[in-house]
Amino acid sequence: QSALTQPPSVSGAPGQRVTISCTGSSSNVGAGYEVHWYQRLPGTAPKVLIYGDTNRPSGVSDRFSGSKSGTSASLAISGLQAEDEADYFCQSYDSSLSGEVFGTGTEVTVL
Amino acid sequence: QVHLQESGPGVVKPSQTLSLTCTVSGDSISSGTSYWSWVRQPAGKGLEWIGRIYASGNTNYNPSLKSRLTILVDTSKNQFSLRLNSLTAADTAIYYCARVGLRPPWLYDSWGQGTLVTVSS
Numbered sequence: 515q516s517a518l519t520q521p522p523s524v525s526g527a528p529g530q531r532v533t534i535s536c537t538g539s540s541s542n543v544g545a546g547y548e549v550h551w552y553q554r555l556p557g558t559a560p561k562v563l564i565y566g567d568t569n570r571p572s573g574v575s576d577r578f579s580g581s582k583s584g585t586s587a588s589l590a591i592s593g594l595q596a597e598d599e600a601d602y603f604c605q606s607y608d609s610s611l612s613g614e615v616f617g618t619g620t621e622v623t624v625l
Numbered sequence: 626q627v628h629l630q631e632s633g634p635g636v637v638k639p640s641q642t643l644s645l646t647c648t649v650s651g652d653s654i655s656s657g658t659s660y661w662s663w664v665r666q667p668a669g670k671g672l673e674w675i676g677r678i679y680a681s682g683n684t685n686y687n688p689s690l691k692s693r694l695t696i697l698v699d700t701s702k703n704q705f706s707l708r709l710n711s712l713t714a715a716d717t718a719i720y721y722c723a724r725v726g727l728r729p730p731w732l733y734d735s736w737g738q739g740t741l742v743t744v745s746s
Contacts, residue, residue: 616672
């Protein structure tokens, strides 16, 4: 089962900047399929943070930003706040699966 | 605003069949502007795409589950459902239903809160 690889956890002090990597392969991210990022707060439905590699939906703080290069993508959170404590996962499409593929998920902790 | 809600049993016995339903409100499945997916997450593991269905009834399934899986749509009730048979402990997971927009492609723009399914005797 193909999956996108993320670090299990990242942490930072309030106000700091953290980044979450999302590493794929030539059949998904590297093939040019767009990467989307989601935030999942405990007990709630996942929410779109970044779509189409770099775009923020209206209402999402500009502290969140996305980038992509080659077979990897990244989510950056600047000015880290306590409310950012959540699970974050990336997602793309995989041509070998003919379906969507998800990241392994990253838990963000604000120290 | 679209809302999705999963419903179904919390516990299913091994070898039996899991049936889950996703009820959609705030959008019409038959509009054809989206497709509708199931995703699951076993404890301690990442999310896994299960399959999708279009308003037409056309489906695409994860090859690893295809032999055990059926996804159906009932546009009259604005619901879609999942049936997974021959369950084992490996099927224990949180199951999510979601709406997937066509533009941008493959974006899961609305999710249910998820329902925990435990396979246990």
